[in-house]
Amino acid sequence: MIIQIQFESETPIYKQLRDQIVQGIAQGDLKPEESLPSVRRMGQELGINLHTVNKAYAVLKQQGFTVIHKRKGVLINSLEKMREHLDTDNLENELRPIFSEMICKGLTQKEISGFCEKLIQKIQGGQNE
């Protein structure tokens, strides 16, 4: 699985890393029980500071995507465990301003739904293997 950091993006690097790992899980590139590279290696490979990797990993853990295993390092969590961390209120708060913007810009409910469905399929279809 390839991770690409855009240093010129507005979104902080740790967030980019976190997002791409989450997307990797959604796509099935990263499966439960699989392990993530150590903060050191990951930092080296991406050319970023290991503190930044650390922060991304901390967020992932805190949001239930990973667990720390003493010997194996950072592991992708089981799907059940992830499910337990579902927080619809938070998701709603994140989606609301985006949908509001789409409505303002003249998209109808149908168009938005279509847009979303296509995007979801693009994510799920991005599965390797």
Added chain:
Amino acid sequence: MIIQIQFESETPIYKQLRDQIVQGIAQGDLKPEESLPSVRRMGQELGINLHTVNKAYAVLKQQGFTVIHKRKGVLINSLEKMREHLDTDNLENELRPIFSEMICKGLTQKEISGFCEKLIQKIQGGQNE
């Protein structure tokens, strides 16, 4: 139209303000040609600095939601003008990590679609009057 700032929130105040105004437009609470309170009054009402309001207004203007009218102050833009600022690439980039998270947490495409549609209706249905 009521605006609520959460001072403990992680999201910057100017962003909260911007988001709620955009939502207000989406809901129809704020209609094209209507005017926003002056930076000073808005700041006073919300208990925040006028510069912070200024920044929110600047973002709204730059994103095409408002225009500065020399005599009438800050006005909600026409729907056509807003439409010209539609940037689907950007919206896709904002939605992707959220949908990825939803997929990880076990929601099916159908559930996500349903979730989104309900949310959109909630926004549009929040119209006063």
Added chain:
Amino acid sequence: MIIQIQFESETPIYKQLRDQIVQGIAQGDLKPEESLPSVRRMGQELGINLHTVNKAYAVLKQQGFTVIHKRKGVLINSLEKMREHLDTDNLENELRPIFSEMICKGLTQKEISGFCEKLIQKIQGGQNE
């Protein structure tokens, strides 16, 4: 000669008014010895404050485009008088940032020259009568 004020423009109203009168002279719509409407009438016709018209007129006078005639009001100056107010240093300072921007954005000297010539002809060709 028709003057159009854009209340939503960034440029101040008095500057818009001044610019359009200067352009009117350049186009030949306004000829030496002709008189401008009184500040009152001009303000009324354009729907702007008479102080704003006053400011535009003051600038025009100060830059040599007009003279105040006791009985006839504000008159367009003679071409010779205008010529005396030619200030190439100032013009250069106004043009420099614009040309710099054009160069940055990849326009060649030839393209810029062509662009300018076309614009000048457009101004001179806009003559009525």
Added chain:
Amino acid sequence: MIIQIQFESETPIYKQLRDQIVQGIAQGDLKPEESLPSVRRMGQELGINLHTVNKAYAVLKQQGFTVIHKRKGVLINSLEKMREHLDTDNLENELRPIFSEMICKGLTQKEISGFCEKLIQKIQGGQNE
């Protein structure tokens, strides 16, 4: 590259700074990928507040002249990216009143063209190194 702020000038400081940086790019003093001093250093060197520098930098970014690189700070953008921000309508609106003034003051099309060409060469010829 030397930047000179005129504190008595009518044009805002942040605009002066922005203009001179754009001119620096046009002259080739500042090349793509090169970095600008931090807002703090630049402010200190020019004897102005860092927020003022910030505003200049924000404008430059918004107009496509620079990008914020997470590790390297503020960088001059690539020429291609700048080109994408070319807005001829706007440039025309900025040039029109200046050319109108030149015409009024008796300059012929040929003289104006010559004036512009000399100025452009002066800008491009101002290259150091």
Added chain:
DNA sequence: GTGGTCTAGACCACC
């Protein structure tokens, strides 16, 4: 150390 955010207080141009 960097840019981003927030506050505060002041002056000015414009209307």
Added chain:
DNA sequence: GTGGTCTAGACCACA
């Protein structure tokens, strides 16, 4: 009274 500009000083997120 409006927004725009400038200064000053503080805190924080990010790297």
